[in-house]
Structure formats: C-alpha cells, structure tokens
Amino acid sequence: MTTTVGRPGSTLRRYRVEYVAGGLGGILLVVLVAWMFAAGNESGRQVWDGRYADARGLALWLITSISEPQYYAVASAGACLLVGGAIGHLADRKSWKWRGFVQACGTGLWPWAAGSALLSLSLGTIAWGWTLEPGVWQPLFVPLVSVAPAMVVLYGPGRIVGLTAAITGALFAPPASIAAVDLVCKPLELPLVVGATSGMWIGALVAFSLVRFLPWMPAPGAWRAAKADDPDPRTASWLWVLRRALADFTEAQFFGNEWASAAMLVGAVVAYAISPSALVYGSGLFLAVLAAQAVTALTGVLIWRRRWHAHGFYPTFVPVVSVAPATVLAFGGTVPAVLLGALVGALIAPPVAAAISRRLPASFHPFIGNVASMSVCTAVIVPVLGLIPGVAS
Structure with missing residues (x-):
C-alpha cells in the first residue's frame, strides 16, 4: 500500500486508527472469551438456537463460527485465531524476522479485511438467525470467509468499502448457502460443506456483479500499484514448505499466516484436552480431521510447489477446509478415509480452483474459483471414495 510523502499526518492518523481499533477489538475479544468460558460448551452442542434474547448464546455462536471453516467450531480456537492474526499483523508492521506470510492475500489489509468479515458475520447471523431451531444447524458462518474480506482485498481499504463488503456479504451469502444445504445437500445426502x-x-x-454499479465504490484493484503474487524464490526450502502448509490452515479466513494458524490450533488442542467432544460438532473426530488436514496441506504444497514459485500464490488450502475433513466426517475417521481424502483432495482440488479463478473477470475476486472448487470436488470425490472397500467405518 502506497503512502503520500507530502502528507505524513494522514499516514500517522491511519496508523492511530488501526491501533485504536486493534485495542478496542482486543478488549472486546477478552470480554467475549470470558463470556465464552462462563457459558461453557463442553458437549459440542449447538450453542445458540436463533433466540435473539439469548445474548450470551449469540456471542458464543459468533466466536465459535470463526473456526467453523476448519470444522473445529469451538470458541477457544476462534478467539485464538484472532489473537494470532493480530500478532501476525503486528509482526508485519514491525518487520519482524519471523513475521510469516503477509495476511489478506499478501496485501497487509488484515485490519480492514478481518473487521469487515467479522461485521458481516455478525450482521448475517442477526439477519438469518431466525432459520435456526434447537438442534438444527445452518451455515451462518459463510460471510466470514467469502464476500466481505474478498471485496476489501480487491477494492482496497476504507470505511465505505468495508461497510459495503460487510452488508452485501451478509445479505447474499447466508441465504444462498442455507438454500443449497436444505434443498440440495440434505435430499441428496451430500456433505453439507458442498452447500455452504x-x-x-x-x-x-x-454481490460482485452488483457493486460494480455502486457510485461510491472505487475501481477494483486501483488502490495498489503492484500485484502481490510475485514469484517467491524460497519455495525450494523445506522450511518454506512447512511454513506454507501451516499457513494454509487459515487461508480460508484470508489470514494465511503461521502465527494465526498456530494460535488457532493451540486453541483447538486445548479445547480437545479439556473436552474431546466439544469440537467438530460433537463428533469426537477432531484428531482424525486434524490429521487429514495436516496431510493434505503438506502434500498439496509439495505437489504444487512449482506453481507457488511461478505465480506467488496457488490455492493449496482448498482441500484443507473441504475435501479432507468432509471425507473424515462422511466415513467415520478411518485410516483410509483420512489418507485418501487428504491425498486425492490435494491432487485435484487446487488445480480445479486455479482453472476456475483464471477464467473470472477482473472485477471478481479469485476466491470465487476456490470455493467453487470446494463445492465441485467435495461433491464428486467423497461419494466416489465411499465406493472403495474399507473407507467407511
């Protein structure tokens, strides 16, 4: 992001806004975490059933939703992910040696992208929470990892962009996902991630078709002078492979940073140590899901490392939050399910995502190709793997 040399005051004010917002966000996070532990979620049960008067349940649902893209769906992992993201952003600002990958698709717009995503998650949950019933889950987490952060990355920082992204994400993504889950996935017995x-x-x-006609929105991509996906010569290093595989755990939330991923995993492991049934919707399959994700992340980066080197980015994270965990949940966490879901997902899902993204117009963020690949690959791969003897428990 470029700055104006002749206006140092504006740059200073921008940094002050970021630090004040970060401080307020940190205070809010502490309050939510304290509330989370007071509420408890030891059994992995649904923590909110759409009753708006249940403020504690709603707050717990929101913080739990932050780790739902990874299937963990536990509040401690969501809270720790935000803390890790904040550390990663600070490390980038301070140019630490071990700052890790730059968040928000390499743009460094983490405060704007994360803030818009969290606002969109809150608005979407309030707007569509009435679709919940006791024991009935709905994919209300989808604004967090879709329209809002992607629009910020494409259109740039600013309150107008952030608010527009949050509102359009909350309006369009949840009802589409709810309809796909209820009308397609459940009748056809497909993994629910396909609908989400x-x-x-x-x-x-x-959303992206609509905002092109809004007069207050800038031209897409005009805010930055250079692309973030420059070739990275370090991709030949084994350390880079391990770092990239770890970062892929949080790429779905547009974090994609080692600090963020490590913090989230710590929060998930601590929750599992306290109550093994609290994660992955009470299935008890957390360790199997984690193993599948680790295998598919590492395998994907190794297989497609040259694509990373050539393009600066390659969607190796796609099976981490789709094919691999969906296969585990579908077939009970057997060893064949863990390994086959991870390996096949790593081989097929990233190139499918890249192929779709390359064909999108410049006014559409490439994440659309990534989530389309999640839908298609999960809908095809999981049923096919179910035909192999020994995969199902």
Whole structure:
C-alpha cells in the first residue's frame, strides 16, 4: 500500500486508527472469551438456537463460527485465531524476522479485511438467525470467509468499502448457502460443506456483479500499484514448505499466516484436552480431521510447489477446509478415509480452483474459483471414495 510523502499526518492518523481499533477489538475479544468460558460448551452442542434474547448464546455462536471453516467450531480456537492474526499483523508492521506470510492475500489489509468479515458475520447471523431451531444447524458462518474480506482485498481499504463488503456479504451469502444445504445437500445426502461453499460463490457472483454499479465504490484493484503474487524464490526450502502448509490452515479466513494458524490450533488442542467432544460438532473426530488436514496441506504444497514459485500464490488450502475433513466426517475417521481424502483432495482440488479463478473477470475476486472448487470436488470425490472397500467405518 502506497503512502503520500507530502502528507505524513494522514499516514500517522491511519496508523492511530488501526491501533485504536486493534485495542478496542482486543478488549472486546477478552470480554467475549470470558463470556465464552462462563457459558461453557463442553458437549459440542449447538450453542445458540436463533433466540435473539439469548445474548450470551449469540456471542458464543459468533466466536465459535470463526473456526467453523476448519470444522473445529469451538470458541477457544476462534478467539485464538484472532489473537494470532493480530500478532501476525503486528509482526508485519514491525518487520519482524519471523513475521510469516503477509495476511489478506499478501496485501497487509488484515485490519480492514478481518473487521469487515467479522461485521458481516455478525450482521448475517442477526439477519438469518431466525432459520435456526434447537438442534438444527445452518451455515451462518459463510460471510466470514467469502464476500466481505474478498471485496476489501480487491477494492482496497476504507470505511465505505468495508461497510459495503460487510452488508452485501451478509445479505447474499447466508441465504444462498442455507438454500443449497436444505434443498440440495440434505435430499441428496451430500456433505453439507458442498452447500455452504456453493452459497459462497453464488452469493459472491451476485454481490460482485452488483457493486460494480455502486457510485461510491472505487475501481477494483486501483488502490495498489503492484500485484502481490510475485514469484517467491524460497519455495525450494523445506522450511518454506512447512511454513506454507501451516499457513494454509487459515487461508480460508484470508489470514494465511503461521502465527494465526498456530494460535488457532493451540486453541483447538486445548479445547480437545479439556473436552474431546466439544469440537467438530460433537463428533469426537477432531484428531482424525486434524490429521487429514495436516496431510493434505503438506502434500498439496509439495505437489504444487512449482506453481507457488511461478505465480506467488496457488490455492493449496482448498482441500484443507473441504475435501479432507468432509471425507473424515462422511466415513467415520478411518485410516483410509483420512489418507485418501487428504491425498486425492490435494491432487485435484487446487488445480480445479486455479482453472476456475483464471477464467473470472477482473472485477471478481479469485476466491470465487476456490470455493467453487470446494463445492465441485467435495461433491464428486467423497461419494466416489465411499465406493472403495474399507473407507467407511
């Protein structure tokens, strides 16, 4: 992001806004975490059923939703992810040696992208929370990882962009995902992630088509002078492979940073140590899901490392939050399910995502291709793997 040399005051004010917002966000996070532990979620049960008077349940639902893209769906992992993201952003600002990958698709717009995503998550949950019933789950987390952060990355920082991104994400992504889950996935017995991710790309197509005609929105991509996906010569290093695989755990939230991923995993492991049934919707399959994600992340980066070197980015994270965990949940966490879901997902899902993204117009963020790949690959791969003897428990 460029700055104006002749206006140092504006740059200073921008940094002050970021630090004040970060401080207020940190205070809010502490309050939410304290509330989270007071509420408890030891059994992995649904923590909110759409009753707006239940403020504690709603707050816990929101912080839990932050780690739901990874299937963890536990508040401690969501809270720790935000803390890790803040550390990663500070490390980038301070140019630490071990700052890790730059967040928000390499733009450094983490405060704007994360803030817009959290606002969109809150608005979407309030707007569509009435669809919940006791024991009935709905994919209300989808605004967090779809339209809002992607629009900020494409259109740039600023309150107008951030608010527009948050509102359009909350309006379009949740109903599309809810409809896809209820009308397609449940009748056809497909993994629910197929519906959730389908709603993301459907809602994004509507939102990105609409905002092009809004007079207050800038030209897409005009805010930055250079692309973030420059070739990285370090991709030959084994350390880079391990770092990239770890960062892929949080790429879905547009964090994609080692600090963020490590913090989230610590929060998830601590929650598992306290109550093993509290994660992955009470299935008890957290360790199997984590193993599948680790295998698919590492395998994907190794297989597609040259694409990373050539393009500066390659969507190796796609099976980490789709094919691999969906296969585990579908077939009970057997060893064949863990390994086959991870390996096949790493081989097929990233190139499918890249192929779709390359064909999108410049006014559409490439994440649309990523989530479309999640939908298509999960809908095809999981049923096919179920035909192999020994995969199902």
